[in-house]
Amino acid sequence: MGRRGEMLQAEVLAVLRGSESPLSAYDVLGELRKTRPKIAPPTVYRALAALTASRLVHRLESLSAYMACQSDCHQSASILSICDDCGIVEESVAPEVLEDLSSVAGKSGFRPARHVIEIHGVCASCVGAETSG
């Protein structure tokens, strides 16, 4: 069961890990086509879905893009800080803040299941570049 697909997932993961910034599904598709010219969008989307489900890959909702997970283990959702200048994304884990968020949302009886937390801004090195430039 599902031994075949793991090869493809590994390739997709390798492509994502090879990139400093998130890639769109079609960027990944383009990379994969260098070795397998005939690969089609649904194949890539399926691999991305599997990787996302196993938490090896994050989808950046506000970019419609994907990145390899940077942190080793995390049960809790990540906080993704996206540099709008250079595109780099940094991943942080802060379970207590997640708790706070859940409790704010839960006040009315809402039952949280999945957190999407993306912070757009400018990363340290781009801030530095701006200031000095």
Place this chain on the structure above:
Amino acid sequence: MGRRGEMLQAEVLAVLRGSESPLSAYDVLGELRKTRPKIAPPTVYRALAALTASRLVHRLESLSAYMACQSDCHQSASILSICDDCGIVEESVAPEVLEDLSSVAGKSGFRPARHVIEIHGVCASCVGAETSG
């Protein structure tokens, strides 16, 4: 300056306010076409962009959809709780949690500019329906 477009923006806002759950840009387009059959996507996207900029409308990144802002005034970003069951979205404001998020992200020197916080889950009334059903 820009007096003409305000009419359209008001219509778009009215459409969004008339819906319990978020609408896609093309849903809005469909509604508007009931009265103006010839309206085209860029017109709607322009209106949505203007409304988003003036904070009267939120874009839900994880749904590619738009909703009218529910809270009166907010300088700070909203926490959007999305019911994956019935589609209803609830808006909460919690500046202190935003602060915490910013400080987590800011540890490495990142300078936050815009927060995207969307929590998927099940709303109180759908939780009730599940339990009783």
Place this chain on the structure above:
DNA sequence: GAACGTGATGTTATAACATAACAGTTCGGC
């Protein structure tokens, strides 16, 4: 070992979301 069921994968086509690029319109200033 051939027929079959099941689930993964490939393929085609298209749906859904979004914007570039330019044409046309309105309106103020001259």
Place this chain on the structure above:
DNA sequence: GCCGAACTGTTATGTTATAACATCACGTTC
């Protein structure tokens, strides 16, 4: 009235995502 700036309309297309179905690999059964 003419011009230019700003806004709006229109066409076309780009980008992201998935439905639907064909095919393939593999284990099971007989």
